[in-house]
Every structure is written in C-alpha cells, then in structure tokens.
Amino acid sequence: MLVIMDARASDEDIQRVENRIRELGYTPHPIPGATRLAIGVTGNKGIEDRIYLEGLPAVLQVIPVTKPYKLASREIKPENSVVSVGNAKFGNGNLVMIAGPCAVENRDQTLRIAELVASKGAHMLRGGAYKPRTSPYTFQGLGEPGLEILAEARERTGLRVVTEVVDPGLASLVAQYADMLQIGTRNMQNFELLKEVGKLGKPVLMKRGMSATLDETLMSAEYIMSHGSHDVVICERGVRTFASHARNTLDVSIIPALKQVSHLPIIVDPSHASGNRTSVIPLALAGVGAGADGLLVDVHDDPAHALVDGPQALLPDDFSQLMHLLARISAALDRSFNLFSTEATEET
Amino acid sequence: MLVIMDARASDEDIQRVENRIRELGYTPHPIPGATRLAIGVTGNKGIEDRIYLEGLPAVLQVIPVTKPYKLASREIKPENSVVSVGNAKFGNGNLVMIAGPCAVENRDQTLRIAELVASKGAHMLRGGAYKPRTSPYTFQGLGEPGLEILAEARERTGLRVVTEVVDPGLASLVAQYADMLQIGTRNMQNFELLKEVGKLGKPVLMKRGMSATLDETLMSAEYIMSHGSHDVVICERGVRTFASHARNTLDVSIIPALKQVSHLPIIVDPSHASGNRTSVIPLALAGVGAGADGLLVDVHDDPAHALVDGPQALLPDDFSQLMHLLARISAALDRSFNLFSTEATEET
C-alpha cells in the first residue's frame, strides 16, 4: 500500500499518518519526492486487511499494491488451469464449442437442436431452464422439467450440459442434472448464489457482469473458488458502454489482460454480445483471435418462434459455417479444435 | 411497434413482413417515406408480447413504442405514489432523511449512531446486517444478531429501520425485523430476490444497478410490484462510467426523467456515489436540487475503525451541517423538511 501526501502536508500531518500506520501494526517507509512525500506501507497481514488512512488530513490518495484475489491469481498458480467437463477441456490450448438454444422451450425443440449441434461437432450443450428476464411478464423458463429435458438430450447426444442457476435455494437441484453450472451476467455479484454454487464443487461457467472490472470479475471467481469449486471458467459476453450499434460491447481486450494475471480459462459468448445474428460469426472469430479458450453460441432452427432471443440465434447453416471457419483458424493459430465424436464420448 | 425497412427493400420483402404481422394477429400500417418504408404495427395483445421480425430480410430495425413496464408507469397511475414508513413519507413533496452506519458492526456502535442521527433529525435508520462485499475475505455482516440490534435501535429512538436483503431464503426473516427492505445495487436484477421480497408486501428501497438504464430500473420495480408490494422507492447511487474522480458517477438526470414516466418516489445515496466524505454534502445538495424525494447517508462517529466504507461516512458534525443546509434549501424550494421529534413518533 502506498499513501500519497498532499504537497502542502506539514511535518505534523506526516507524523500523524506514520503514527497511525504503526498503531495498526504496519511499518511506514517515507519516500521523499521533489514536490511531495509518498509513504510505503509494509507488513500486510493478509488479503482482508484494509487500513483506514484516507480520512486523515493531507492524505491525497491511498493506492493498494496487492491484488485482492488470491486463488484466482497467476502469482499463486503460474500455470494455466484446465477445467474438464467430460471430454471438453477449457484452458489447455484447444477451443471448446458450447452450443444450443438460449432457452429450453420444450422437449422436441431441445432434442432437435442438441442433435443438430452434436452432429456438427459441438463439444457441449447450452440451454436455460431458469431464465433471468428483464420483464416479469415474459417467459421465465420451464424449471425442473427443463432440466429433465437437458438430461435426456445428454443421454441421446453424449454432449455434456451447462445450464444456469438463478436461486441459491435451487443450486443443488440444478447440480443433479447439469455437468457445469452457469452464473449469469446479472448475478455475477449475487454473492449468496456464488457461495452456494461454489459449495457444490462442480465446474462453473461464470459470465462477467455487465459493467464488471477485471478485478471484480476475478473476485467473483474467488468467491466460488474459496467456497469449494476451483473449476471456474470465465465468460466474456459484452459490457455496457455508450455504443448502441450492438446490444453490448464485446470486450476482447479482457482476454489477454485476464490471462496475464489469472490462470483461469476464459471463453466468449458472441450471441449475447451482439444480440444480432449477422454479427455473431465476426465476433466469434474476434474472440478466438484474441485468445479465447472457447465459445458459447446460441443456435436455433426456428428462431422466428423462439421464446427468447431469437434474433441472435445462429441458424443451422450459419453454425456449420462457423464450425468450418473455426477449424481452419485453429489450424492457422496452431490450436487444436477436435470435432466431437461418439467414440470420444465413450472414452470419458 | 414500428418496423423500419431497408431503402432497398423489394415489394416482396415488404409483403413478407406484412404477412408475418398478420399471421401473428396484428395489423400492419405501411407509412411510405421519401427513401424508405416504415410499417406501424397495431393490436398489441399485452405487455408480454414480442414479435419476431428482426430476422426477416430487408428489416433494418424494430422500434418498440410501448414501454415494457405497466404498474410502475405514470400512464397507468398519473399521480405521485406516496410510500409511508412510519412518519416518513416518500413522494409527497417533502424530503426524507435516512441515516446511519453502512454496516451494523456491534450493538454499541449502532445504538450510539442511531441516537446521534435521531437527535439531529433523521427520519429513518439505515444499517446493513447482511453485506454484499466484493471480496469473500472481508466482513460479511453480523446476520440475524445484526437485525436484533437494529430492532433495539428502533425501540430506543423511534426511527424506522431499512436494511438489506441479499438472499431470497432469508427475505422473510429480515422482514420480521425491518420496516423497509433494501435491494442492493448488485442485486437489482437478481429477479428471484425481487420476487421473494415483492411477496412480503413491505415497503422496498430498491437501489439502481451499477449500469441499469431507466427502463431496466423500472422493470425491476415492476417485478416487486407485480409480486405484491406496490410501495417501492428507487435509489440513485451513482453509475459506472469512465470517470475515476468519484467511485461512481451520480446520475442526477435520472430524477426528472424518472418522474416524467413513473409515479414512484426516488431518493439519492450520495455516500456510495462518491466514496469520499468531502463530496457527500455537495452531492446530497445536488440530489435535492434535481428533485429527489429524500437521501440515504452513511454516518459514523469513528470512521477510522469502521469495518465497511469508513472513508465515505459523514462525521457527526458534517451530518449536522448537512441537516442545517437541507432545512434551508427545502424552505427555498418550498418543500417541507420537518425534523423528526418524539412527539411525531408517538402519532404513528
């Protein structure tokens, strides 16, 4: 921690700050500058520690030096984490494709789309049984019957399933059906939910909040990790900015920045970022170019009648084209992108 | 709803859109323009209704005309709602002051500060027993013992209590102790929590999300209202922007904008907006200037040892100064700002 003093600080002001630092059990290290004094503080007892110094006279700024996350930090664990969900491996250099409908609408729709994405090489199935919707008057998901449909789709296709948890009280129910638990954007700082999900010990796909900083994103991962599950995959899905040409602004720059400071894998959701089918493939390729470990993509074979987010779902042919491009780009970037197969499933 | 067609749309494209509109049971109204066609759509069957037209060829944009909220809208209820919590009345033209510590740290601290703010004229007491914290390693609140302390503070001072709910499973417990339930910023789109809190029928103080639009804010209020509680007060507490000179950017412009479209009261939290004691009074007065129905302010008599957000808490003398200025400004703006008194309490 570094305390920056006002240029006009008196000796008494400086003394007061140094005394306070010592009173709290730390050591002050004055660093005289041309125009002002900075005081380094050492002896931090732990990550929880926050010293109250801002309010003292002539203190201009207090700059924390240590990052607030620990388990998620690359300083604690220098090598990349690899999160396995069946055959899908996030973080070992290859590319994982999670695809499926935004919402589980009914048995037929979900099985049909699951088989479609499996046949084209997806590695995992997505689909929401509990949908957090902006409006209380719109479709909120099928609930447990939706989870049963997802389980049946897994049986049929071999695709492992990721689905969202929206209520701490239902986390263990969802975990009975799902292979990976999803935390949605709007719940990234629903800390009670993070704690419950963390306790279940299953792999977690955590979407970045709509205006979450990198540090806040890693702190939410830290909640999950410190409660039990170390298998956390982050998902960038666009952030909120002034720009209105896309539903959200896909922030590809967080990918290299996160990899610099954390060992956790990160994937991209180009569907929710764009909100618009025609931008999904460009944004998917942008995510891969920036170094994402995988993609999460909405696919629907009848988007005109989709109950949720139809306009952003890829059609079957779009999805084929995307898979084809990903295979070629992965080769160009020396990354592996093995299309899923029944044999592979049996090995699991 | 208005559908904007591409300037190069063919007759066939237009026919396809009109047919689709009719197929869905609506009526298309073509509006020819100099360079392009717009198609008005009438016959909306209800607020839930969303027509999938974006994906059709040559459709440039679909503009919703009807607002998605209903119960929160001034069109449904033209006159201001007045939310009563004991003597405190939000929305009838006067100014309500809610003050207290950010967190309930212990019995002595809370009773001491409650008596302090009561003696200076506050109308309600704030204080968190459950604290949503960015880091899993920091103080998370006292839980139920904290609620008991708040109840004791109410007994002693006559101040009604508002405190935060963070878990749907604990909502009814908190409601046993609190007079008004608070939804925090990070939970504004935790829809399961909104539903539970709505069902309890108590007054709710709902903080605007960190990057919530006006429509999203009112839709979250709509969740609470449609589940049972119509007594919702919105709280502006700063939004996330590029600016770093304050912890958040207090958005005073939402106050007149919200009052234009909604009948709900809105108050301002200058403490969390600024994160910094020296800006709290200027931002409080800005909120009142913009037309807020009240204020939510952190007060602490020993911020150096506060467990949460010490740097933003007003000291007792600051709080006195603020109360004094508010009384003068209220008079200047012909608003009432009656300082609380024991007599008033007894009338309740």
Place this chain on the structure above:
Amino acid sequence: MLVIMDARASDEDIQRVENRIRELGYTPHPIPGATRLAIGVTGNKGIEDRIYLEGLPAVLQVIPVTKPYKLASREIKPENSVVSVGNAKFGNGNLVMIAGPCAVENRDQTLRIAELVASKGAHMLRGGAYKPRTSPYTFQGLGEPGLEILAEARERTGLRVVTEVVDPGLASLVAQYADMLQIGTRNMQNFELLKEVGKLGKPVLMKRGMSATLDETLMSAEYIMSHGSHDVVICERGVRTFASHARNTLDVSIIPALKQVSHLPIIVDPSHASGNRTSVIPLALAGVGAGADGLLVDVHDDPAHALVDGPQALLPDDFSQLMHLLARISAALDRSFNLFSTEATEET
C-alpha cells in the same frame, strides 16, 4: 513514481529495474512487502519527464504519483482563482448566470433574447456565431456577421459576450468581438486551437470533452494557461455514458473533485446536458447544489423555429422561474447572486 514488481520477480529482475532507474538519473527506493516488492522513484526533473520502465521484465505496473498539470493545480496556487468578465466574477463564491440563444440566427432574434435575459438578471450573454454541428448539412452559424450582432447586443444590454471559437485561424477575429472565448466540447483536445486561444490572453470558457477525465480536462486548461491566458473557467456539460434518458449524463461529482485539486472556477451547462427543456431547471439546481460557480443556459422565445437545439431552450417564463429559484437557493447556501443592473454595468 512507484514501480510495482511481479510477486515472482527474481533478484536479477529487480536489479535490472534499479539500474535502469539510476541510469536515467533517478534514485530507486525499494519497499519490500509481504508478497512483492514496490520501488519508489525520486528525483523527477520536471513534469515532462516520463520514464520507460513498463517494458522491463517482471514490472507489473508503473504508478505516477505527481499530477501532470501544474498551473491549474491547487498545489501551486492554493486560493481560488477569480475570473472577471466585466462585472461577472467566476470563483469568488457568487453565482454567474450566462444565458442566451444556442446560436445567433439573425439580428432581431439575438437582440430580442439578449434584452429578455438582461431584463431578468442574467450577467452575461451566450450565442454561437460558429457552430460545430454533427452533420455537414445543417446550419453552421452566421460567422463574422453573427459576431457583429453579438457586439451590438452587448452595446444595447451591457451584457458581456461569450462565443465559441472553432478554428485556430479565426481565433483573433472572434477575440475582437467577444469578451470571453468558448472552447466547445468536441474541441477540448483540439490542442492547436487551445494554443491559439491561450495566446490571445482573453478569459476562456472551456467545456469538458464528452468523455474527458478530470486530469485530461485540467491538462487542456493547462494548454491554454501555459500559452498565456490564466483566466480559464471550466464548464461541465454532461458526459457520454450508457444512459439514454438524457442526451448526456451531467456529472456533478466533478465539481467537488475539481475544486479539491484545482483553483479554477467551474460552471454547469444544464441545457446541453439534458437536451430537453423539462430537465433543465432540475439540472441547473443540481449544479448549484454541487457547488458550481455559475450556469450557462440556452434561452429562446420561439424554440419551435430555432435553428439549433430548440427542444432544450428555456422559454422566457421558465427562465424567470429559474432566476427566482436561484436567488432563493443562493441565499439558503449563503452565496451571493446579485441580479445585474444598469448601474452595475456602468461601474465596469
């Protein structure tokens, strides 16, 4: 300057950074921490100085401690600057009202509105002769004939005139007519313009850029000051955020933050911030509550036929109401707000 080393930095890494610091003529001050090392750097030779250290191995972050502005800083000049334009004094505790049409449209319109705002107590007249417009196809201002009209309005009303400069080549021409030169939002970082305007030595009203930080705003003021004019008044006029309920988001929090670090006056433009007449008075009062030294307000008596920004202009009666409220609020806040008078003009 403070250099934060990676927790895994080797002795060699640290040695390399220290050597580089010494090679550049500075002194390194290692501050050992529990998990990592920070290195203080002293001996900055001047404000221009930037040391390249980011690129060295194991350097995590370089944190500048000294602020980049000098002339605009309160550390150099602790007392408030007072900028005088005729009788109008910005920064001495009173409130200055600048009012008038957004654009000079013709002689009659400008003289009529100037007389109107003068009669109601405005202290200065605003009006653009050169208009920076988003579209090349809209009215770009009358140019020099517009300046002549403004000069005539000053003759008739005694109101000093502020008007915008958009081209370095025309700065001296505008200065022949205007009492105060305005730099528009879109030109806040048009450094060639800032230099030219600074050289003229006249008072300058500089609008904050649409997404300018506090430091960038003060650096642009520094450009003007370092080229000759020390009489700079900053104008907050709303910044760009995700929020769409107002044209811009008025950032009142910059007022106390700026006053903390700079001695320059700051005023608020509620008209351009809101874009909407009904929000202008609430935002004006918010600005005053937050501590602004004055206001810049669009007034028009026939906004339906205004060539620029009609929807945001106050009508004559609105303006009277605002002036009345300002007089009352100024009294409540113990600030002076002397309505202008012919006598006062003669003293100038």
Place this chain on the structure above:
Amino acid sequence: MLVIMDARASDEDIQRVENRIRELGYTPHPIPGATRLAIGVTGNKGIEDRIYLEGLPAVLQVIPVTKPYKLASREIKPENSVVSVGNAKFGNGNLVMIAGPCAVENRDQTLRIAELVASKGAHMLRGGAYKPRTSPYTFQGLGEPGLEILAEARERTGLRVVTEVVDPGLASLVAQYADMLQIGTRNMQNFELLKEVGKLGKPVLMKRGMSATLDETLMSAEYIMSHGSHDVVICERGVRTFASHARNTLDVSIIPALKQVSHLPIIVDPSHASGNRTSVIPLALAGVGAGADGLLVDVHDDPAHALVDGPQALLPDDFSQLMHLLARISAALDRSFNLFSTEATEET
C-alpha cells in the same frame, strides 16, 4: 420520422401535432395503438431537415427514421468502396498492414524502422510529425522536418506514407508530403479540420473518436466526403469505457455493424487500443477475425528510448510474428494478404 404521443394525449393535443406537421409541409399518418397513438411523418425534404415537435404538449418522443448520412451510406452506394494508396487497397477483401513508429523522432530512427517494416512485408508507413499530446509539456512532434524525413523514407522503401494533420492551416502542407492524411481520435469532431482535409481530395484515414457512436463516426466521414474526398478509411482504435485493464476498449463489434450500413473500409489500431505491447497481437488478430480491412500498428526497435508511447510499440520480432500469423489467418479466412515487394512498388 415517428412521433410517439403520451397515452393520456387529448384529441386537442393530437390535433395540434398534426397541424404543426402540415404547417411544416409534411404529411401526418396517425397509427392508433392499444394504449397510445403514434404519428408517422412523411415528405422529408432532405437530410438537413429537422422538425421541431418535441416541445409540443403530450409528445413523448420523436424517433428519426432516416439516417443522417448520405454519401457514406450503403443505401446510396451498395458495393464496397475500395480506397487505393499506391498498391495498398483498402476494402477489396484483402488485408492492409500500415506500420511504423508512433512519432517521427529523428531521421535515423524513422529510416531504420521504415526499412525494417518494409523488409517484413508492411504495405504502408505510419509516423507522426505533428503529435496531439495530452500534456503541453511533452514532445509535440518535429513538424515539417518530420514530414521531410517521412518523404525520404518513402523514397528509400517504396512504402506510401500516412501521417496526421492537426491544424486546418497546415493541411495543405502535410498533403505535399503525405500519401494519406490522418485525422486523429481527438479531432474526429474538429469539423473545420475535416472540411479542410476533405477539400484536398487525398485519401484520408479517420480515427473514430474516443466516445463516438457509429452514426457520429459516419457523419464525420460525411464531412470529409461532402467537401471533396470520397476516399475515406475509418480506423477503430478503442473507445472509452469503465474498463481499466486496457488503455481503451477495442470495439470490434463496430466492424460488422459499420459494414452493414456503410460501404467505407475500416481498419483497426491495436496499439493505441491496448497501450501495452503484450496485448497488441491478440487485439490485431481479433480485429482481423471481426472483418477489418487492415491494421495500423506501432513498431519500434528501441521502445525504451521512444519519445511517445514506447510501451505499446511492437519490437521487430513481435512484428515478424504478427505478419506470419496474419498470412496464415488470411489464408484460413480466404482473404488475400500479399506481402509487399520492390517489384510491386514499381508497378504503381
């Protein structure tokens, strides 16, 4: 244009709006809805046209339907524009690499780096002779001697030169030396500069403003085009958001969005977007994935002594690696990326 009426609008309110529309020479088309009326307005006389209706009673919102740009619109010109600068072709499906130092620091440095990037296959040379700097105390560029150095570098390497213009008064001077004129981010809405540069008729590289919307970006291109130069290339270089893990947030989503509505080419500047060498290659590949027509990259062989933006410059080996990856990715995406050669130069 569409006028949305308040649900509580009276017949008189509606009549007033319709009359006003007719008075202005347009035709109103009432579209009755379940809860409110919308009024379509047809007969727009041209792009300049803006009807004042917002201020009338019971008017809730006025929604423009026609886009404000014309020359830049794909509706006017459906096929992609191809902008040629020597052999470099922007917009015909291939990828153009512009590389070089951020600033021309001296003859030796610029010639050395120009030869380096030419030898590795760059198509054009970048380098600033006039530098818009946030601080008045930092290096502002060499001015005309810098332009002479760039011209000499072109002679030696065959690389065409793009360099920035910061002052309308110097535009024609810069045009004597440069093959393409650059408008910097901070000057995207310096309309006087856009007009002057447009008049010169040379190809223009226009950087998107720090918080410019897509429409504003295209309107600035429209300024240049309507004054004479139709050869405009847009450059996305990151926008300002709350995120602090990169200097700016590279907005890849603008690439498909712009291509949807405009025929102009768009390239990406990953160097200024990231501000940090380690993120430049990931962001460059992201830009290409999203469909950019080229890249603008800072390269320096001695960034530790660069006068401007050293930390973001690619080292020679980094640049080789980027060129290698681009060749592979272009092939994967079926785009051409022909490395420049001396022979090719002679053909020009």
